[in-house]
Amino acid sequence: MxxxxxxxxxxxxxxxxxxxxxxxxxxxxxxxxxxxxxxxxxxxxxxxxxxxxxxxxxxxxxxxxxxxxxxxxxxxxxxxxxxxxxxxxxxxxxxxxxRRMVSKNPAQDLVYPRMGRRLPRFMGLKSAEALLFQPDLSSLSGVRDSAMLALLIGCGFRVAGLCGLNESQLIWYQYGEVERLAIRTLEKGERERLVPVPLEAMLLVQAYLGHQDLRNVDRLLENGDQVLFVNLRNRHVPEWEHRGELRRLSTRAVDRMIKRYAIDAGVPEDQAHAHAIRHLFGTELAESDSSTLQIQALMGHADPKTSEIYTHISMRKMTNVLDKGNPLSKMDTPVTALLNEFKKGKLV
CATH class of the missing domain: 1.10.150 (DNA polymerase; domain 1)
Known part of the structure; x- marks a missing residue:
């Protein structure tokens, strides 16, 4: 050459x-x-x-x-x-x-391997509900965990973005006559997005920030900001140095927390992780007739094609369409009488 x-x-x-x-x-x-x-x-x-x-x-x-x-x-x-x-x-x-470090680009025509697109495994609403009731709200750690789970479920945050939050990223604004909360988060390559927070999650975040035990935690950063979600112990540093950035809860700790609560709640093991919760968020947006662009904005997808996949798993919407339009519903079948009894509520 x-x-x-x-x-x-x-x-x-x-x-x-x-x-x-x-x-x-x-x-x-x-x-x-x-x-x-x-x-x-x-x-x-x-x-x-x-x-x-x-x-x-x-x-x-x-x-x-x-x-x-x-x-x-x-x-x-x-x-x-x-x-x-x-x-x-x-x-x-x-x-x-x-930068002319090579005479030509030999990888210009290098093709990507072909691969099918897998439908994501998502957590069901009942499982998410059971998960949310697991934390003990009588303790600071329980209120913290409940607030984090509510943000994962209600906002579709990635764990890294959630753990990286500082208090300055909480944006309070007026919506009609009510004060609402939005969160500015940085995720995946420092891409920034501003996400409105559901009222349920907002109340749990307020309960966490107002908890008396949180006042005793030094979460002040060098720039004057404060770590939002804190760990309550760190075996790797002396107690007097356990402050500021060292107070930040790690992604591994959140993953372990989700798994522990999922086991206690009887949630299937393949749903016991944060990404299954994120997929629940995307699926419910699709079920509620959100457009691909709206899903993309709320979930922080770089490519709208990633958002489109949730339209393929909006099962309640598709079931409703199927029940109304499928040919079997318009003809007699060997089980029509049984189905009619079922619809009347006579069968348990």
């Missing part, structure tokens, strides 16, 4: 690690790429570097296809994980080509 001068320069002066660092720093500073995505991209690009014997400039489309296809597949990567790898490779080589 014939390299241009910039490409030869790159080979001589920049190590594999340097190039990956430059790209990922640019992703963070210019595209607000999340720390989680940066970690994934770094791991995949490091593997690509090993596959290429450390020489990114020697890559050709065929070689990149072998890596993102067969090699990663044999290494146990799913189609979804290989899709992330293709995104990382395409972004990386686009970055290098625009």
């Amino acid at each position: 014939d390299f241009s001068a910039p490409a030869k320069e790159m080979k001589a002066s920049s190590t594999q690690s340097d190039l990956i660092d430059q790209f990922l720093t640019w992703k963070q500073e210019n595209e607000n790429c999340s720390a989680r995505t940066v970690r994934k991209y770094r791991g995949l690009l490091n593997q690509l570097g090993k596959f290429l014997d450390g020489n990114f400039a020697n890559a050709e489309l065929k070689i990149l296809e072998q890596f993102s296809g067969g090699w990663l597949h044999r290494a146990g990567y799913s189609a979804a994980s290989r899709k992330v790898a293709v995104a990382a490779i395409r972004g990386f080589y686009s970055f290098l080509a625009k």
